[in-house]
Structures are given as structure tokens and as C-alpha cells.
Amino acid sequence: MNSRQIVLASxxxxxxxxxNFRFESKDLEKLKENEVLLKAEYISVDPYMRGRMxxxxxxxxxxxxxxxxxGGVVAKVIESKSNxxxxxxxxxxxxxxxxxxxxxxxxxxxxxxxxxxPSYYLGILGMPGLTAYFGIMDIGKPKTGETVVISGAAxxxxxxxxxxxxxxxxxxxxxxxSDKKCNMLxxxxxxxxxxxxxxxxxxxxxxxxxxxxxxxxxxDNVGGEITNAVVLNLNFHARFVLCGQIxxxxxxxxxxxxxILPRLLTRSVxxxxxxxxxxxxxxxxxxxxxxxxxxxxxxxxxETIVTGFDKLPDAFLGLFSGENYGKMLVSxx
Amino acid sequence: MNSRQIVLASxxxxxxxxxNFRFESKDLEKLKENEVLLKAEYISVDPYMRGRMxxxxxxxxxxxxxxxxxGGVVAKVIESKSNxxxxxxxxxxxxxxxxxxxxxxxxxxxxxxxxxxPSYYLGILGMPGLTAYFGIMDIGKPKTGETVVISGAAxxxxxxxxxxxxxxxxxxxxxxxSDKKCNMLxxxxxxxxxxxxxxxxxxxxxxxxxxxxxxxxxxDNVGGEITNAVVLNLNFHARFVLCGQIxxxxxxxxxxxxxILPRLLTRSVxxxxxxxxxxxxxxxxxxxxxxxxxxxxxxxxxETIVTGFDKLPDAFLGLFSGENYGKMLVSxx
Numbered sequence: 001m002n003s004r005q006i007v008l009a010s011x012x013x014x015x016x017x018x019x020n021f022r023f024e025s026k027d028l029e030k031l032k033e034n035e036v037l038l039k040a041e042y043i044s045v046d047p048y049m050r051g052r053m054x055x056x057x058x059x060x061x062x063x064x065x066x067x068x069x070x071g072g073v074v075a076k077v078i079e080s081k082s083n084x085x086x087x088x089x090x091x092x093x094x095x096x097x098x099x100x101x102x103x104x105x106x107x108x109x110x111x112x113x114x115x116x117x118p119s120y121y122l123g124i125l126g127m128p129g130l131t132a133y134f135g136i137m138d139i140g141k142p143k144t145g146e147t148v149v150i151s152g153a154a155x156x157x158x159x160x161x162x163x164x165x166x167x168x169x170x171x172x173x174x175x176x177x178s179d180k181k182c183n184m185l186x187x188x189x190x191x192x193x194x195x196x197x198x199x200x201x202x203x204x205x206x207x208x209x210x211x212x213x214x215x216x217x218x219x220d221n222v223g224g225e226i227t228n229a230v231v232l233n234l235n236f237h238a239r240f241v242l243c244g245q246i247x248x249x250x251x252x253x254x255x256x257x258x259x260i261l262p263r264l265l266t267r268s269v270x271x272x273x274x275x276x277x278x279x280x281x282x283x284x285x286x287x288x289x290x291x292x293x294x295x296x297x298x299x300x301x302x303e304t305i306v307t308g309f310d311k312l313p314d315a316f317l318g319l320f321s322g323e324n325y326g327k328m329l330v331s332x333x
Numbered sequence: 334m335n336s337r338q339i340v341l342a343s344x345x346x347x348x349x350x351x352x353n354f355r356f357e358s359k360d361l362e363k364l365k366e367n368e369v370l371l372k373a374e375y376i377s378v379d380p381y382m383r384g385r386m387x388x389x390x391x392x393x394x395x396x397x398x399x400x401x402x403x404g405g406v407v408a409k410v411i412e413s414k415s416n417x418x419x420x421x422x423x424x425x426x427x428x429x430x431x432x433x434x435x436x437x438x439x440x441x442x443x444x445x446x447x448x449x450x451p452s453y454y455l456g457i458l459g460m461p462g463l464t465a466y467f468g469i470m471d472i473g474k475p476k477t478g479e480t481v482v483i484s485g486a487a488x489x490x491x492x493x494x495x496x497x498x499x500x501x502x503x504x505x506x507x508x509x510x511s512d513k514k515c516n517m518l519x520x521x522x523x524x525x526x527x528x529x530x531x532x533x534x535x536x537x538x539x540x541x542x543x544x545x546x547x548x549x550x551x552x553d554n555v556g557g558e559i560t561n562a563v564v565l566n567l568n569f570h571a572r573f574v575l576c577g578q579i580x581x582x583x584x585x586x587x588x589x590x591x592x593i594l595p596r597l598l599t600r601s602v603x604x605x606x607x608x609x610x611x612x613x614x615x616x617x618x619x620x621x622x623x624x625x626x627x628x629x630x631x632x633x634x635x636e637t638i639v640t641g642f643d644k645l646p647d648a649f650l651g652l653f654s655g656e657n658y659g660k661m662l663v664s665x666x
Contacts, residue, residue, distance in 0.1 A: 051599075058599045059569075223594050236392075240604075245595045259588045261556050262578045265606040266384075266391045271573075273598040 001028040001037070003100035006312055008063045012053055015250045015320060020053070021069070021313040028102055036108065037079035038091065038101050040309075040332045044072035044122040045316040046156070047221075050249040059275050068096035069312075072127060074111065074118045075101070085110065092121045099309055099332060115291065123156055123327035124301045125290055131276040132160035132219075133286040135241040136168065138279070139272045140217035144169030147211045149230050152221030154181035156327035157243060159189055160290075161219045163299050166190050170217070173210045175203075175226055177322045184325060189300055203229035214238075223247045224257065231260045240264070240271035250320060302326025308333060334361040334370070336433035339645055341396045345386055348583045348653060353386070354402070354646040361435055369441065370412035371424065371434050373642075373665045377405035377455040378649040379489070380554075383582040392608050401429035402645075405460060407444065407451045408434070418443065425454045432642055432665060448624065456489055456660035457634045458623055464609040465493035465552075466619040468574040469501065471612070472605045473550035477502035480544045482563050485554030487514035489660035490576060492522055493623075494552045496632050499523050503550070506543045508536075508559055510655045517658060522633055536562035547571075556580045557590065564593045573597070573604035583653060635659025641666060 002025060009022035031037055049071055052063050063069055073095035077085045082105035085091065091108040095101050111121045123129060135157075142148045148165040152158045153174025162172045162185065173193045174185040182194035193210040200206040207215070207229055214235040220227050224247030234240070248255050264271060279286065293299035304324040306315040308331075315330050335358060342355035364370055382404055385396045396402055406428035410418045415438035418424065424441040428434050444454045456462060468490075475481045481498040485491045486507025495505045495518065506526045507518040515527035526543040533539040540548070540562055547568040553560050557580030567573070581588050597604060612619065626632035637657040639648040641664075648663050 059601075220594075223592065227594065242594060242598050245598055248592065248595055255592045256589055257592045259556065259581065259590045261553075261560065261575060261606075262581055264604065265575050265578055266608075267606060268392075268608060268611055269604075269606045271597065271602075271604040273594075273600060273602045275599075275601060278601055 001100060002026070003028055003098045004309060005068045005096055005098035007068050008053060008065050010065060011055060012250075014252050016050065016053065016317060018313055023310075026098070028100060031079055031081045031102060034082050034105050035102050036077050036082050036085050036091075036105055038075035038093075038095065038103055039078050040073050040075045040095070040099055040101070041090070042074040042119045042122055042305075043097060043309075043312060043330045043332060044126075045312065045319060045328050045330065046071060046128070047244060047246045047249060047319050049316065050320070059277070068098060070094055070096045072122050074121055090118050092126065097312055116294065119303060119305065119329060119331070120294075120301065122329050123303060124160055124294060124299065125287060127276050128156035128327060129160050129290045130279065130283060130286045131243060132157045132164055133290055134276065134279045134282070135219055135243050135274065136161050136164045136217075139241045139274060140165070140219060140239050142168050142170035142217045145171065146216035147171045147173065147213055147235075148217040148219065149173045149175065149207065149211060149215045149233070150219040150221070151175045151226050151230065152244065152246060153185055153191065153194070154325055155221060156324070158219070158221050159185070159302055159326050160299065162191050163189055164293075165217070165219075167293060167298055171213075173207070173215070175207070175222075175230075181325065184302070188302070197226050204232050207233045217241065219243060221246060224255070228258050228260060231263050234263070234267050234269055236267050238267060238269045240269055242271055242273040246320065304328045306330045334433060335359070336361055336431045337642060338401045338429055338431035340401050341386060341398050343398060344388060345583075347585050349383065349386065349646075349650060351646055356643075359431070361433060364412055364414045364435060367415050367438050368435050369410050369415050369418050369424075369438055371408035371426075371428065371436055372411050373406050373408045373428070373432055373434070374423070375407040375452045375455055375638075376430060376642075376645060376663045376665060377459075378645065378652060378661050378663065379404060379460070380577060380579045380582060380652050382649065383653070392610070401431060403427060403429045405455050407454055413438075423451050425459065430645055449627065452636060452638065452662060452664070453627075453634065455662050456636060457493055457627060457632065458620060460609050461489035461660060462493050462623045463612065463616060463619045464576060465490045465497055466623055467609065467612045467615070468552055468576050468607065469494050469497045469550075472574045472607060473498070473552055473572050475501050475503035475550045478504065479549035480504045480506065480546055481550040481552065482506045482508065482540065482544060482548045482566070483552045483554070484508045484559050484563065485577065485579060486518055486524065486527070487658055488554060489657070491552070491554050492518070492635055492659050493632065495524050496522055497626075498550070498552075500626060500631055504546075506540070506548070508540070508563075514658065517635070521635070530559050537565050540566045550574065552576060554579060557588070561591050561593060564596050567596070567600050567602055569600050571600060571602045573602055575604055575606040579653065637661045639663045
């Protein structure tokens, strides 16, 4: 059995380029006991994966050079030597970027395609959805009528976080990088106001205008100048949900910027950095609520699906130029 | 009755200078019903007062130009038209920098000089002590064996915070600006390790050496480069007690420095900015525990007492050059 895979050819310096990826062909071995053979259906590309391309200790282990990139994958079982899976089962796993792969059954979770499209398990019913859920419900905790500001609002996490904040009764302001994204957030996802940070002359003032009562919760996916502008609009006792910092993931040196601590001090702000795995013992609660809201129609979803295994590097690179509306993922033929 | 007072002559630009203060003489009016006449005994100088000299909205209102500076004062009642106070009572209040003043009785709190020296009510049994108490007990929450790092450790808040962390069973590392201060912290106050940030070649490395298990709690009184160095040593799920930022209080522009959010994110750090008044409904609990520890001898105290009303500006300015060991205050003849 032959598979195509994508390995890390070299570690990127700054913004990744195509030369950092290499396509390879690989012969798969025969299945051993308790293993399954998988055909990839959807492969996820996520901003946090950029950190894994560096040779720096972080919460997720580094990818090895000459070894496959790996991440969230929804796949179909096409052969099984496990009692837990039979042919045709749809599963989620942290798997290599490969058209076919062999995996131990204990590393896979069966997903139910009758409850939601399989791709949803990489997004709204997967890590991005859970990230949004715990960030809003456990850290931001918006009260009815409070103002929640979300950066990277049109991304996989932001688009869900904003809607969950709406479900909690908050006034929700999304920051995004195009009028098209801003219109989508208001028209399709119920955001109350938006700020296009690329066309605003002063992001700080635009946020102030969009938040007449100031910001009580800030859900940060981006960092950098946008975050500095939001911080100047935080209310007393605001909660800062530190979820992502995509603006600096490609930095080659520690970025420099205005020091925000004095402002966090005088406003008695609570900031919590988090990664979704901190909440692994509550994933069932999160997935249960997310699925309920999706079924009720109170939580809508958006995917940008790129077609073709060959397009994986492009899709990943597109995350850093904001090409995705909602969750970016790749559908494998 | 004639009083001397110190008014804000002009708002400082950067580091305050003597010209920002003006000594005046003032005739006090006759006491009205419910008022008391007070003679100042001890006047507190505190870093947060620098912020009140600016014309910027913050948690404490700005001082007015040509009006008296005001802050914590311990005073003796020398005439009373209030049923709550009699001559000779020792009281605490937020009072003008003046040798004598008249105050409404409801703005004063009687203190018991038989329990502790009156000056203690400006420090360990006052705002600095309560700040240390709630910062450690409510935000930092060190567990037995965890490492707590304290910047500005030899100051009024730091010296108490470190000892409370010790009482909680933590390993406590203090950062201060001289060997004399560092030795004092270890020899007199039970700190486990210290870092002299002025002589260290790399504060980051010195902290790493002083914290072989990394830092679980950071109690920050100073901000700036010291804080950047501590952040690089924070453990997963560390708590960042954001209490003071004295290194930037004299800044004329928003200071610029390395962006620390990515590190707070990957380490899942919780940061809480706070001001002691957030805990006003728990002051009795705090003061009760502080007094108990002082009486038991588990909490020691240190004051730098400058003598003479004329020395108030000097004492205040000395805070920013680190002249104080423990609490800085001025004794009035």
C-alpha cells in the first residue's frame, strides 16, 4: 500500500515557505494486531502548528525535520485489526499529513457522521470549538449585557467564540481584516459590531466607537497592535482570554511593543493564558453543549475547504495571510 | 490655629522634583459639629501616589494643582466635636500632607496603639500589608513547596508578601537592588534566595539559578526589565500577581519592551491586576490574620522612618531610587 505524505523539509525562519515542506511517497507496512489502516478525508491546518515547526520547547512537541507534519485528521477506516473499529468507520486522530496511514486504535476516536458532517470534528465539534467554548465559558464568563471583543473573529475559534458570547447574552464586537469578513460576522453570525483593522485609521478609536460601554471581555487570537488597541479599551475587572497570538508566530525575535502591564494593573484585569488540553477532563461537557447549540441553530458554522492533498502547504500558509473564513481545512480526494 | 501643608505646585514630567511641591501655611477654621482637629504623627509615602500627580484618570483621583497632596496619615485627636473620638485618640485617615488638619469623624478609623506601634497602621497593618495579604492569599495562592518570586522584595509590600508566602510553605525568592537589601531579606525575613538585579549580569539567569524548579507565583511590584526576566522563568499554570509597576510610574510615554503575551499563553499563566480596595469587604479578615502573625512573631516588619515634615518630598522621591528598607514613612515632630 502506497501513501503520499508531507514532511518538514527544514525549519522555517519567519514566515514559512513551500521549501519547508517536502512531498514523499511511503510504502505502508502490513497491519499488526490492534492497528487500523486509514484513508484521510479531511486534514486540519491550525495556527498553533507554526510553533511546532520551531525547535523550541512549548506545549506541543516540535515536529522533527524529515518527519511528517501531523495534526488533526478525520479519516475513514479501510482495514482494521482492531475490535474497536470496522471498515467504513469515520475517526478523528492526531495523524500525519498523509493520504493513508496506520494507527493504533487507542489513538483514535470514532465520530458520528449522522450527528454532523465529518469535517465538523476538526472545527466546531473539535479543538477549535472546544477552545472557543472554554475560553468564553470558563475564563471570559461574560454576563448579560457585557461587551465581549474578539480578535481574529472570522477565524475558526473566533467565529465560534463570538456566537457563544451571544448565547450568554453579551454584546459582541469582532475584529477582522476585511469588510467582507466583517459583513459576514454581522449578517451570518449575529455579531453586534465589527472593526476592520486593516482600514481603520485608529484601531483603538474604532474599538472605542464599537464598544460604547468599553470592553469587559477580550478574547485574543492575534496579539500585537490589535491587542494593544483593545487593552486601552478594557473596563475595570475585565477578563482577558489569552488564546492565540497569530501575529507573532512567524517572528524570528521576541517582538517589542508597548508595555501593557500598567494598564492591566490600574484596571484590575484578569488575564488567563490557556491551551485547550487544560480542559481535557471537561471535553464531554463542551462537546455536548456545542452539539446542542449546533442542532438548535443557535451556533452556526463556517468552513473554508481547500480541495486536494497537494494544497495542504498553501492552506496552512493561508492562515497567516487571513485567507480563511472560519475553519480552514483540506479535503482529500 | 495654624498648620503647615504641602501642595502640588505643578505636575511632574517624569521623575518628580522638589519644584513640584510647595510648602504653605494655612489657618484652620473653628471646628464644626462632628469634626475633629488632628495633629499628624506619621505620614505615609507610597509609590501609587505618583500616579495621582498626573492629570490622568486612574483608580485613585488626581491631586489638584495648588491643593494639598494627600495620603495615609496616622494622627492624634487634639480637639473633638464628635461623639466617636476624644482627645488623645490615635486615628488613621486619608488626610492632607499637613501638620494639623480638620476632618469629618466618619472618614477616620481609630487605631489601638496598645496592639502595635501607631506607624504600623500605615504599613503592615494598613494598605501595604493588606495588599501583600490579598495578593498572596487570594491571587498567588502558593502551595507548599511551590516557588514564589517577589520583585521590589525589600519594599513595604514585598517584604510582607514574601513572609506570607513563607507562612504558606513556599520557597521564596526576593529581587532587590543592593546586597544589603538582599542580605536583610535572607537574614532577617527568612527569604530562601535573593537576586540583586543591579549587579547580576543576566537577571533571567540569576532568577533561573535562584529558582531551580522555576517560578510558580510572581508577585510583581516593579515591572520593566525585571518582570521580563521573571516571565521567562514562569512555570506552567503560574500565577502572576500584578501589584505594582514602580519602574514605569515616572515614564512620560508608554514604555516599550518585549511582548510577554506569547510566553504567558504557552505557559497557561493566570495574571491578575489588582488594587487593595477591591478587597475592602475583606479587610477585617486580612487585618486579623496580619495582626495574629505579627503577634506570633511569624511576620516581622521593617520601617524606614524619616523625621520631619520638611522631609516629606525627599522621602517620597526616595521611593523611586530605592532608598527605603521596608515601609517608608515620615514622622512628624
